[in-house]
Amino acid sequence: MGTLQTSQFKMPALxxxxxxxxxxxMFASPEALHPHYQLLLNHFTSLxxxxxxxxxxxxxxxxxxxxxxxxVYGREEGTERIFPYDLLPRVxxxxxxxTVERGLTQRITALNLFLRDIYHEGRILADGIVPREVxxxxxxxxxxxxxxxxxxxxxxxxxxxxxxxxxxxxxxVLEDNLxxxxxxxxxxxxxxxxxxxxxxxxxxxxxxxxxxxxxxxxGTLRSLAPEGRPEPNIxxxxxxxxxxxxxxxxxLARQMGIELVEGRDLVTHDNVVYMxxxxxxxxxxxxxxxxxxxxxxxxxxxxxxxxxxxxxxxAYRAGNVTLANAFxxxxxxxxxxxxYVPDIIKYYLSEEPVLKNVETFLCARENERKHVxxxxxxxxxxxxxxxxxxxxxxxxxxxxxxxxxxxxRIEADPRNYIGQxxxxxxxxxxxxxxxxxxxxxxxRPYVLYGDKVSIVPGGLTRVALRKGSLVVNSSQGGGSxxxxxxx
Numbered sequence: 001m002g003t004l005q006t007s008q009f010k011m012p013a014l015x016x017x018x019x020x021x022x023x024x025x026m027f028a029s030p031e032a033l034h035p036h037y038q039l040l041l042n043h044f045t046s047l048x049x050x051x052x053x054x055x056x057x058x059x060x061x062x063x064x065x066x067x068x069x070x071x072v073y074g075r076e077e078g079t080e081r082i083f084p085y086d087l088l089p090r091v092x093x094x095x096x097x098x099t100v101e102r103g104l105t106q107r108i109t110a111l112n113l114f115l116r117d118i119y120h121e122g123r124i125l126a127d128g129i130v131p132r133e134v135x136x137x138x139x140x141x142x143x144x145x146x147x148x149x150x151x152x153x154x155x156x157x158x159x160x161x162x163x164x165x166x167x168x169x170x171x172x173v174l175e176d177n178l179x180x181x182x183x184x185x186x187x188x189x190x191x192x193x194x195x196x197x198x199x200x201x202x203x204x205x206x207x208x209x210x211x212x213x214x215x216x217x218x219g220t221l222r223s224l225a226p227e228g229r230p231e232p233n234i235x236x237x238x239x240x241x242x243x244x245x246x247x248x249x250x251x252l253a254r255q256m257g258i259e260l261v262e263g264r265d266l267v268t269h270d271n272v273v274y275m276x277x278x279x280x281x282x283x284x285x286x287x288x289x290x291x292x293x294x295x296x297x298x299x300x301x302x303x304x305x306x307x308x309x310x311x312x313x314x315a316y317r318a319g320n321v322t323l324a325n326a327f328x329x330x331x332x333x334x335x336x337x338x339x340y341v342p343d344i345i346k347y348y349l350s351e352e353p354v355l356k357n358v359e360t361f362l363c364a365r366e367n368e369r370k371h372v373x374x375x376x377x378x379x380x381x382x383x384x385x386x387x388x389x390x391x392x393x394x395x396x397x398x399x400x401x402x403x404x405x406x407x408x409r410i411e412a413d414p415r416n417y418i419g420q421x422x423x424x425x426x427x428x429x430x431x432x433x434x435x436x437x438x439x440x441x442x443x444r445p446y447v448l449y450g451d452k453v454s455i456v457p458g459g460l461t462r463v464a465l466r467k468g469s470l471v472v473n474s475s476q477g478g479g480s481x482x483x484x485x486x487x
Contacts, residue, residue, distance in 0.1 A: 013045050013436050017429070023169050024438060025090055025428040036091050036486060041429075043201050044088060049434040052087070055197045056431070059085055062193050067247055068186070083186060084479030086430045089194060090441060090461045091205070097457055097485045100163065100171055103355030104445060105453045106345060108159050111176065111332045112449065113348040115155040119145045119328065129347050130340045134364075137415055138337065139385055140179070140330025142293060144300060148317055150326050151224050152450075157324035158217070158288075159447040160184070160460075163355070165426035172356045174442060176341070178325060178333040180290045183480075184446050185248035187460040188213060188255075190482040206487040208457035213446065214255035217288075220450035221256075224322045225285045232285035235259045235275060237266070239291050239307045249290050263291070268311035271318040286322045287312075293327050335384040335418045336362055359421055363414040372419035373410060376403040379419040380470075381410070394470055396422050422470070428481070430463060440464040442472050443483065457485035 019030055026037040033041065044052070068083050092100075117124050118135055125132045135141055160181030162174040191210055195202050218234070225232035238249040240262050253260035259275065266284065267274050274281035289296060295305040300313035315321045331337060339360040342353045361368040361379075372379055376395050383391030393406045410417045427438035445459035461483045462472035472478040 011045055013434060016435050016437050018438070020424070021167055022424040022438075022440070023165050023167050023426040025165075025426055025441070026438075034091075036093055039204055040088065040091060040201070043198075043204075044431070044436070052431065052434060056087055058197055059087065059193050062196070063189070066189065068189055083474060084463075084465055085190065085193070086439075086463055086465075086479055086481040087197070088429050088431055088436070089482040089484045090428050090443075091484045091486065092458070094486050096171070097208075099354065100445065101455050101457075103171075103173075103353070104159075104161055104447050104455055106349065106351060106354050107161065107173065107176070107341065108156060108447050108449055108453060110345040110348045111159075111178065111341070112153075112155050114344050115326075115329060115332055116150070116153055117348075118331070120147065124344065124347055127347075129343050130337070134334075134336055134340070135331060138331045138334045140293070140328065140334060142328035142331075144313065144317075145326070145328040149319070151226060151319070151322045154224060154449055155326040155329050156332070157220055157224060157449050159449070160444045161447065163443045163445070164358075164423065165443075167424065169426075170356070171443075172358055173341070174358055175335060175338060176333045177444075178329045179292060180325070181444075181446070182245045182248055182290075183444055183460045183462075184213065185251040186480050187444075187446070187458065187483070188251075190460075190480060191458075194482040205484055207484045208487050210456040210458050213456045214252060216448055216454045216456065217252070218256040218258070220448045220454065221286045221288055221324055223450035224324060226319055226322055229285045233275070233283060234286040234288065235261045235266075235284050237261055237263070237287050237289045237291055237296075237309075239295070243290070245290065252288075258288075263296075263306070263308045266309045266312070268309060268315050271311070271315045271320055273309065273312060273315050273321045284321060286324065288324050293330065296327075330385075335360075335382050336364065336415065339418070358423060361419040363410050363417040363419060368419070369410065369414050372417075373407055376407065378422055380422055381406055381417055381419050383416055384418060385416070392471075394422065397468075397470070425470070428461070428463070430465070430481070437467070439467070440470055440472065441481075458483040 026034060028034050063083055124130050156178045160177040163171045164174050165171050221234050222232055235258055236249055236253040238260060250260055265276055273284040275284050291307055294302045296308040297312040298305045298308055299310050316323055339362055342357055345353045361372050363369040363372055379395045381393040425440055428441045429436045430439045441461050441463050443459050443461050445455055448454040461481050463479045463481055464470055464472045465479045
């Protein structure tokens with residue numbers, strides 16, 4: 001631990017600001033500030049406490065009025081929560097962002113080639129780069145997709161990749177989210193709120209815009225329409241109002257000017273999908289789906305699902321409708337497959353990864369499993385198919401009983417778990433009453449892949465608001481802040 005040293009930083013707002021080995025987004029050292037944070041620090045420390053509170057209340061009220069909530073499942077005291085928001089933006093330089101953008105473009109390109117390969121020729125499996133058993137044992141591998149031609153050969157049109165920053169300041173990939181990545185509405189709303197509450201500060205920084213995301217998404221979806229449909233009808237398929245991300249589904253549909261539909265609003269006939277309207281059936285050409293594979297077609301996947309559309313997969317197989325993302329993409333964001341992504345990049349692109357992976361131990365391998373089990377107190381253990389911070393053990397913050405329980409789970413189903421060394425990833429300043437305190441943050445940029453790869457400059461910065469916590473998920477007590485990428 002270290003305290004801020006120079007008189008410049010010995011101000012009341014920073015008296016609880018402690019530095020440790022983690023990279024600090026604002027301070028380069030106890031004696032020095034990162035230059036791009038100077039204006040931000042000056043602005044916030046110059047505002048009276050009452051004014052800061054007024055602006056915080058204005059932000060909270062804005063989120064409340066817009067219905068920006070998230071759902072915490074399994075809590076008796078109620079599930080709907082206002083999404084926590086920190087007033088201080090995270091600032092990323094143009095040079096840092098250029099590396100992130102290059103690395104994300106490389107990664108989505110390689111993963112798309114990987115998905116096409118495993119569902120067709122299987123070259124990477126035959127060459128032993130990725131073991132067949134890792135792919136074929138994945139619950140998200142869809143045998144129905146083998147040999148099926150996907151429009152434009154694009155499997156993953158929308159990706160949310162989670163990045164963290166190591167102690168040396170380097171960005172690395174923590175995990176890929178390729179099925180139905182969420183959170184982009186929070187990114188867009190954070191920016192809108194920030195521009196309204198701190199207009200002068202925003203103008204003082206040369207921040208690159210992100211508001212074009214929804215139109216880029218719409219253009220990406222249009223580019224994937226079936227042949228012969230120059231004016232495609234595009235819809236967003238939601239599980240319904242009880243889904244934790246329903247606000248986002250409604251928000252994106254409204255911003256893109258497309259219909260928000262549930263499974264019961266769609267019907268298939270002669271392998272063509274139609275939407276029920278007051279004036280009759282209307283053909284649907286592209287579906288931006290926010291429903292998992294398992295629930296999207298009861299005839300092809302889970303027969304007990306009432307969320308999907310019977311016959312949708314047959315219409316998809318016939319080439320009469322496009323889904324983004326494609327069925328079966330979940331195999332590429334399986335956390336066991338994650339360990340092979342650097343080799344996947346080298347195999348298809350003949351390039352070294354721009355963004356590295358976090359060191360990962362596969363519990364399916366006996367020697368790696370033994371190492372993880374012997375050092376559980378130092379590892380983060382994750383179930384390969386879980387998200388949202390569920391199915392996870394954070395070793396240093398766990399009890400002996402929790403570690404014993406996870407050891408039993410790993411021994412019972414080793415394929416289902418990976419271990420990663422506990423990383424003290426970067427921290428950013430957050431406002432607590434009238435104090436600035438550091439909290440751990442990650443970054444989820446959103447990548448679109450249609451005619452070309454598009455990445456809006458920034459992403460959703462998620463914050464572990466609980467002091468000392470490494471878990472940024474909203475369902476586990478996390479929040480968010482605006483992300484400013486400088487020109």
